[in-house]
Amino acid sequence: MLPPLAGAATLRAFYTGVPEQGTRTRGRDAVWLGHAWVDGRRDERDLARLERRIAGTGIRDLYVHTGPLESDGTLRADRHPRAGWLLAAVARELPHVRVQAWLGQKVVYDEREPGRLLLPDPAPRRTIVATARQVLDLGFDGVHLNLEPLRSGDGHYLELLDRLRRTVHRRDGVLSVASHQIDPVPGGHALAAALTQDGRSKWWSRDYFGQVARRVDQIAVMTYDTWTPLESLYGGYVAQQTELALENAPRDVDVLMGLPFYHTDTLAREPEAETVPAAVRGVRLGLGREAPSRRRFGVALYVDFAATPADWHAYRTDWCDTDG
Numbered sequence: 001m002l003p004p005l006a007g008a009a010t011l012r013a014f015y016t017g018v019p020e021q022g023t024r025t026r027g028r029d030a031v032w033l034g035h036a037w038v039d040g041r042r043d044e045r046d047l048a049r050l051e052r053r054i055a056g057t058g059i060r061d062l063y064v065h066t067g068p069l070e071s072d073g074t075l076r077a078d079r080h081p082r083a084g085w086l087l088a089a090v091a092r093e094l095p096h097v098r099v100q101a102w103l104g105q106k107v108v109y110d111e112r113e114p115g116r117l118l119l120p121d122p123a124p125r126r127t128i129v130a131t132a133r134q135v136l137d138l139g140f141d142g143v144h145l146n147l148e149p150l151r152s153g154d155g156h157y158l159e160l161l162d163r164l165r166r167t168v169h170r171r172d173g174v175l176s177v178a179s180h181q182i183d184p185v186p187g188g189h190a191l192a193a194a195l196t197q198d199g200r201s202k203w204w205s206r207d208y209f210g211q212v213a214r215r216v217d218q219i220a221v222m223t224y225d226t227w228t229p230l231e232s233l234y235g236g237y238v239a240q241q242t243e244l245a246l247e248n249a250p251r252d253v254d255v256l257m258g259l260p261f262y263h264t265d266t267l268a269r270e271p272e273a274e275t276v277p278a279a280v281r282g283v284r285l286g287l288g289r290e291a292p293s294r295r296r297f298g299v300a301l302y303v304d305f306a307a308t309p310a311d312w313h314a315y316r317t318d319w320c321d322t323d324g
Contacts, residue, residue: 011228011236014243019284020292023299028254028298029174030211030220031261035065036304038080047089050304053312057320058298059097061218062090063144063176066135071117073127075103075134077277077295087139100176101135103128104146115141117189125160128165142174142217150180152204161215175220176254179228180204182244184237206213206248213249220300221245223279227270234270235278235285242286246294256298257283264305276314285317 017299036042050259066080083101090099100285114203132143140157143164150157168175183203202225204212214221223241228234249255251323259279261273291297299319301307316322 010232011233014239015232015236015282017285018170019281020288022292023278023284026295027058028060029058030061030063030256031059032063032303033302037086038066038083040082047093051093051268056322059315062097062099063102067103069103069105071115072315073124074129075132083138090192098141100142100144100174101140102144103145107147107150119156120317129163129227132164132167136171136173140175144176145169146178152208157209165215165297178223179214179219181210181221181223182206182209182241184240188295210248213253217251218254218256221258222288223258224260224274227268228273229270230275231275231278234273235282238279238282239286242283243290253294254296257301258300258302261311262303276311277318280314280318
């Protein structure tokens with residue numbers, strides 16, 4: 001199934017052309033790391049392997065899953081007993097890399113849905129800000145927030161980001177978010193939301209994406225689970241999303257496009273279509289057409305524990321231009 005309102009011919013057209021020579025890593029890439037890095041399952045040998053993986057690449061940020069948040073916005077201490085070890089080890093072995101606490105939770109808008117974060121309630125929003133202070137006090141370099149699914153236009157989320165930005169910046173930290181995909185056709189997100197019971201869809205409007213981007217230091221677009229059945233269509237969709245992200249994000253914000261370092265086969269995802277080579281080619285095409293000279297740009301790799309050697313090889317050769 002193709003993304004609603006985005007025709008196959010249009011997506012295929014976005015995938016045509018030759019990527020420009022300079023559309024390679026800017027040294028601002030990131031990788032999402034699973035919870036095993038802070039709960040005791042990973043050790044020094046795993047860190048050495050990670051160091052070899054990212055050597056000579058553009059990886060600057062590690063988004064380490066430190067949550068999940070509780071439904072009230074708190075973060076239990078027993079969720080991350082080895083965070084101190086990881087932070088000290090990365091500072092010692094990878095001093096050029098920042099470690100951000102990846103905090104996430106499923107969002108609901110109806111108090112009759114227990115066990116999830118009720119975003120319209122101001123209490124959990126206040127608590128999330130306190131939780132941000134907590135992880136920064138532990139030594140994390142920043143906060144990477146991943147709340148989903150969110151309604152496009154949600155003002156509660158914008159208010160939360162305003163407060164988080166002030167708190168994180170007071171501690172010289174980085175605030176980043178994982179973002180929904182951007183409406184490929186103006187108004188399409190509203191139609192898709194109207195077809196759901198709770199008014200949410202996989203897309204944000206272009207304006208709302210820009211509002212979110214203006215409140216953070218980094219925004220990472222989750223460009224996977226796209227309903228595209230062919231590599232050429234998926235690559236075209238990524239190229240289009242890249243152009244839209246660059247068009248709507250301020251130039252002083254890092255825009256990162258998500259690469260699918262996992263292979264789950266679902267109704268929304270065909271792993272033979274959503275490949276790293278297709279995504280990287282799409283990113284390079286979109287970057288070359290919209291903002292080839294932009295330095296505040298990168299890719300984000302999702303996720304370390306599901307990645308194959310082929311995924312890493314494609315990232316290194318196609319995006320970083322290294323055979324290591």
